[in-house]
Amino acid sequence: MVTREEVEAAYSRTAGWVRHTPVLESGTAEPYHLWFKLEYMQHTGTFKARGAFNRLLTAKENGWLNPHAGVVVASGGNAGLANAYAASKLGVPATVFVPESAPANKVHKLYAIGARVVQGGSEYAEAYAAALEFAEEKGAVYCHAYDQPEIVAGAGGVGLELLDQLPDVDTILVAVGGGGLVGGIAAATQGSARVVGVEPETAPTLHAALAAGEPVDVPVSGVAADSLGARRVGTICFDVARRTGVQSVLVSDDAIIKARRKLWESYRIIVEHGAAAAYAALLTGAYAPRDGETVAVVLCGANTDPAQL
Structure with a gap:
């Protein structure tokens, strides 16, 4: 809540x-x-930049933000852009998992911001599962596209x-x-x-x-x-x-x-x-x-x- x-x-x-x-x-x-x-x-x-900054700044305050692993998000575009931008401003890497259907203009912007983009699967659910696995393996802060406090x-x-x-x-x-x-x-x-x-x-x-x-x-x-x-x-x-x-x-x-x-x-x-x-x-x-x-x-x-x- x-x-x-x-x-x-x-x-x-x-x-x-x-x-x-x-x-x-x-x-x-x-x-x-x-x-x-x-x-x-x-x-x-x-609007997603607001949540991205709040998530990452909170993680930094609590010592969760590994400067080497950074953050990871699964997104068809907008959440990935927001979290990649916030990560760049905080000086940590961002890895973004996107489905094959992600709009090309958004994927290009992700690269321009400096994110590592991993594209695969036909739906968001597949990108989501891959992002969670990455967070577990690498110790990256996971940023949900919409369902985190x-x-x-x-x-x-x-x-x-x-x-x-x-x-x-x-x-x-x-x-x-x-x-x-x-x-x-x-x-x-x-x-x-x-x-x-x-x-x-x-x-x-x-x-x-x-x-x-x-x-x-x-x-x-x-x-x-x-x-x-x-x-x-x-x-x-x-x-x-x-x-x-x-x-x-x-x-x-x-x-x-x-x-x-x-x-x-x-x-x-x-x-x-x-x-x-x-x-x-x-x-x-x-x-x-x-x-x-x-x-x-x-x-x-x-x-x-x-x-x-």
Whole structure:
């Protein structure tokens, strides 16, 4: 379980290591007030830098961080980028296991940061198993992509910043894959704002877990699978979601594609499909704000190919 107190501690610990990302008012003539949290402007183009720094700084404080073995992570891209970047800033090596399906642009960025990349297997689960074996053999600090207390608490800094920037925010829309971000934000904002998780119809991890009463495996496919491709929501996210009353809504691939294109056409914002999912909930009515409601959409990542717009 992750609490607001843990999020606040993580936010203090990572101050000076991560960016304070801005918010942007939509300027549209809707009966509600819409803002975007521009978290895609975070280091490495994704919110995951927050959790990565919190995990590694905590490990360093506790003497877990072997300067020779460094850190290891299994990731289709974004978590690998974040942890490799954090490791480089702390002066330790990073090994990243990725499936063969990992987007080429993200793999190239991993190499550019200086990570050792091990690519193999068709799915994240295979990369995950290989990373755990590496951590055991080499003594590297394992950084889970979304289901570790330090990772979730670090991601929750997005929620703390939003409360500071928009004290009257009523609802926060957040894309969900493994659930690290939505879990962190829900923990940070409990009692202050409603949190709605938005998921592709083709990867409904939180939606299925809430319906089943526990995390369950789901089939994964679709345009956002490179960033929202977890087969099972994290246990931390699930526990926080139940405790705080997080809602879950689903959107189609077509809606995600249209939302991504509209962000570019209306705001000149380029995000990956996973990040656009949160905005798609508004465009489709999957989440319908009441009149006068203040809504914040978290745009959580921009590691994408602009040519695909």
